[in-house]
Amino acid sequence: MDQDIEIKSVLPDFELDAFLPYVLAEAAQKLSRDLAAIYRDCGLSTPQWRVMVHLFYSGQVSVRDIERRVSMEKSKVSRAAARLETAGLVEKRADPADGRLVALSLTDQGRALMARLLPRALEYQRQLEGLLGPDLNGFRHALTRLLNSEKTA
Amino acid sequence: MDQDIEIKSVLPDFELDAFLPYVLAEAAQKLSRDLAAIYRDCGLSTPQWRVMVHLFYSGQVSVRDIERRVSMEKSKVSRAAARLETAGLVEKRADPADGRLVALSLTDQGRALMARLLPRALEYQRQLEGLLGPDLNGFRHALTRLLNSEKTA
DNA sequence: AATCTTTTGTTGCATGCGCAACGATGTCAA
DNA sequence: TTGACATCGTTGCGCATGCAACAAAAGATT
Numbered sequence: 447m448d449q450d451i452e453i454k455s456v457l458p459d460f461e462l463d464a465f466l467p468y469v470l471a472e473a474a475q476k477l478s479r480d481l482a483a484i485y486r487d488c489g490l491s492t493p494q495w496r497v498m499v500h501l502f503y504s505g506q507v508s509v510r511d512i513e514r515r516v517s518m519e520k521s522k523v524s525r526a527a528a529r530l531e532t533a534g535l536v537e538k539r540a541d542p543a544d545g546r547l548v549a550l551s552l553t554d555q556g557r558a559l560m561a562r563l564l565p566r567a568l569e570y571q572r573q574l575e576g577l578l579g580p581d582l583n584g585f586r587h588a589l590t591r592l593l594n595s596e597k598t599a
Numbered sequence: 600m601d602q603d604i605e606i607k608s609v610l611p612d613f614e615l616d617a618f619l620p621y622v623l624a625e626a627a628q629k630l631s632r633d634l635a636a637i638y639r640d641c642g643l644s645t646p647q648w649r650v651m652v653h654l655f656y657s658g659q660v661s662v663r664d665i666e667r668r669v670s671m672e673k674s675k676v677s678r679a680a681a682r683l684e685t686a687g688l689v690e691k692r693a694d695p696a697d698g699r700l701v702a703l704s705l706t707d708q709g710r711a712l713m714a715r716l717l718p719r720a721l722e723y724q725r726q727l728e729g730l731l732g733p734d735l736n737g738f739r740h741a742l743t744r745l746l747n748s749e750k751t752a
Numbered sequence: 753a754a755t756c757t758t759t760t761g762t763t764g765c766a767t768g769c770g771c772a773a774c775g776a777t778g779t780c781a782a
Numbered sequence: 783t784t785g786a787c788a789t790c791g792t793t794g795c796g797c798a799t800g801c802a803a804c805a806a807a808a809g810a811t812t
Contacts, residue, residue, distance in 0.1 A: 461656070462649075462652060462653065462668075462669065464739075465720075465724060466630065466724060466727050466728075467627070467630040467631055467633075467634045467723075467724075467727075468649075469739075469742050469743075469746070470623070470626060470627040470630055470742065471627045471630075471631055472670060472746060473623060473627070473742050473745045473746050474620070474623040474624045474626070474627035474628075475627075475670075476745065476746060477619065477620040477623055477624070477745065478620055478623075478624055480620075481620045491798085493798090493799095496615075496621075499615060500615070503614070508760080508761090509760075509761060509762095510759085510760060510761080515615075516615065517625065517628075519799080519800065519801085520760080520761065520762085521761090521762075521763080521799080521800075521801085522798090522799070522800085523761090524761060524762060524763090525762090525763095525798085525799095528762090544759095544760085544807080544808070545760095545806075545807050545808075546759065546760040546761070546806070546807050546808065547759095547760070547761085547807095548760080548761065567618075570620075571618060571619060571620075574619050574620075574745070574748075575619075577744060577745065577748055578741050578744065578745070581737040581738075581740055581741040581744075582741075584734040584737035584738065584741070585734075585737065585738055585741040586617075586622075587734055588731050588734040588735075588737070588738040589622050589623065589626050590622075591730055591731065591734075592626045592629065592630065592727070592730065592731070593622070593625055593626050593629060595727075595730055644768085646768090646769095661790080661791090662790075662791060662792095663789085663790060663791080672769080672770065672771085673790080673791065673792085674769080674770075674771085674791090674792075674793080675768090675769070675770085676791090677791060677792060677793090678768085678769095678792090678793095681792090697777080697778070697789095697790085698776080698777050698778075698790095699776070699777045699778065699789065699790040699791070700777095700789095700790065700791085701790080701791065
């Protein structure tokens with residue numbers, strides 16, 4: 447009891463709303479949810495969406511490339527790619543130079559789908575940028591600094 | 600092929616590193632992971648940690664209160680609370696006024712644990728604030744604006 | 753060449769999550 | 783009071799996820 451009051455007086459300003467990891471997680475969840483509304487109608491999950499985006503701009507890539515680039519586990523990428531192949535959006539071939547690698551690439555159907563979805567995603571991005579206004583640059587700067595920071599905890 | 604070039608020329612600046620939902624998700628994941636290093640040694644999961652924090656500052660609360668306040672599903676809160684009770688950190692009683700409600704509160708052991716963990720969490724928070732420096736206020740402002748924005752997508 | 757190590761992608765397994773259904777309790781109206 | 787409806791918390795179920803183990807292939811070392 448006394449312990450309570452003492453500790454709370456020592457830690458008065460610890461509010462979840464002011465705690466950066468919490469607020470950041472909430473904001474990220476909201477943006478991800480709003481964005482997912484764009485591609486979920488097409489039956490894409492978030493991992494599948496990320497693979498599609500990466501493939502659209504990278505052409506022919508392996509699972510390992512996506513893993514490193516988009517910070518997704520191998521298994522996550524593998525399963526997403528398998529379903530995308532079943533859906534006819536992605537083609538999986540064996541890399542002729544290295545038998546271990548799988549060459550992932552979009553099919554025509556996959557490209558057509560992205561041509562339909564990407565403009566909507568970009569429109570959402572522009573909405574967010576307009577919403578942030580003058581704080582946008584500082585916001586981006588802060589995010590990159592957080593991402594590149596060492597974990598000193 | 601021609602379609603590719605055409606679309607890419609129309610959507611040239613769509614890079615994942617510049618796409619706010621993606622970067623925000625990455626940053627949130629990193630901060631959450633670094634913070635989890637503080638309380639994971641004590642056997643707490645992230646949902647359990649959030650329940651503990653809320654209980655520490657809110658005293659006696661119901662599952663529904665936590666659900667609304669911390670944006671966690673009922674089931675998530677319920678299972679977290681059940682495990683916390685098993686671990687002896689949280690006490691579950693029936694609300695005398697309303698039989699449906701469950702009165703959650705920290706045990707002495709739970710309070711002692713939080714008294715040990717919260718200073719470390721606050722130190723991490725101060726590290727983040729120091730890292731952001733002058734961008735901190737704009738960063739906070741941007742986050743709240745994103746959280747309060749309507750989903751117009 | 754032969755063997756050992758490393759890398760790549762898939763799969764099994766245990767765990768956690770979201771959603772819906774459910775029992776229990778409370779509220780309201782007739 | 784009774785019955786219809788709402789609310790709260792738990793649980794079952796399907797699914798995704800992270801981790802480790804694994805087979806196949808490539809590379810390194812002798």
